[in-house]
Amino acid sequence: EVQLVESGGGLVQPGGSLRLSCAASGFTFSGYWMHWVRQVPGKGLVWVSRINNDGSTTNYADSVQGRFTISRDNAKNTLYLQMNSLRAEDTAVYYCTRDDADWGYFDYWGQGTLVTVSS
Amino acid sequence: DVVMIQSPLSLPVTLGQPASISCKSSQSLVHSDGNIYLNWFHQRPGQSPRRLIYKVSNRGSGVPDRFGGSGSGTDFTLKISGVEAEDVGVYYCMQGTYWYTFGQGTKLEIK
Numbered sequence: 222e223v224q225l226v227e228s229g230g231g232l233v234q235p236g237g238s239l240r241l242s243c244a245a246s247g248f249t250f251s252g253y254w255m256h257w258v259r260q261v262p263g264k265g266l267v268w269v270s271r272i273n274n275d276g277s278t279t280n281y282a283d284s285v286q287g288r289f290t291i292s293r294d295n296a297k298n299t300l301y302l303q304m305n306s307l308r309a310e311d312t313a314v315y316y317c318t319r320d321d322a323d324w325g326y327f328d329y330w331g332q333g334t335l336v337t338v339s340s
Numbered sequence: 341d342v343v344m345i346q347s348p349l350s351l352p353v354t355l356g357q358p359a360s361i362s363c364k365s366s367q368s369l370v371h372s373d374g375n376i377y378l379n380w381f382h383q384r385p386g387q388s389p390r391r392l393i394y395k396v397s398n399r400g401s402g403v404p405d406r407f408g409g410s411g412s413g414t415d416f417t418l419k420i421s422g423v424e425a426e427d428v429g430v431y432y433c434m435q436g437t438y439w440y441t442f443g444q445g446t447k448l449e450i451k
Contacts (some may be wrong), residue, residue, distance in 0.1 A: 255429040256440075258389075266381075266389065266432055269442035271365075316388060322376040325436025328400060 223247040223329045225317050230334030237307050243300040243317030243331055249293040256327070257302050259313035269315070270302065271323065272321040285311075305320070307338045313320070342435055344367050346443035359420040361446045363433035368413050368447045370437070377436035380409055380418045384429040392431075393418065398432075425450060
């Protein structure tokens with residue numbers, strides 16, 4: 222059974238940092254691109270970042286470019302999102318999702334982890 | 341950026357009746373490889389999104405056949421042939437041809 226389990230969310234002050242993790246199981250993790258998508262509570266879905274199979278290609282939404290870093294450890298079947306210089310507008314539930322290439326297949330999603338940026 | 345516009349934003353439906361959601365993109369979603377990367381997702385309250393339809397009209401694994409997708413170019417539609425109670429929630433279209441953008445969401449409720 223495919224499972225994606227996010228962790229690492231919490232309350233952080235503006236300007237602070239947080240690292241999210243997404244533990245994958247039930248499939249060959251290294252065979253998939255992976256993405257982060259976020260959702261402000263009660264609002265819509267917004268794509269954040271993606272990484273290819275071996276981690277050599279990464280891309281970001283303009284709103285997080287230069288502040289967030291996506292990475293993966295295929296030996297540990299884990300996806301990461303390092304979030305620095307956090308702002309109030311980064312407050313959201315962060316989901317990881319998998320992609321069989323780079324076109325948004327998004328067939329499985331994690332349960333999400335809530336990040337709250339507030340003083 | 342490609343903008344995805346859904347309508348209606350709110351959709352009250354009687355159980356057993358059909359429902360239809362429109363999704364229009366600001367530019368053609370035909371990729372240079374000839375595919376159209378348009379997906380539909382359903383999100384129940386308090387849950388993660390679930391993919392229903394991929395590449396316009398392909399149902400995902402385990403998705404009931406009462407869900408159907410159609411469209412081309414810039415105009416796409418999700419149809420539910422007979423709404424069931426479990427279909428409540430928010431429906432999103434999403435394009436993956438030019439990066440990734442979602443529609444605003446359509447909230448389906450039972451009348």
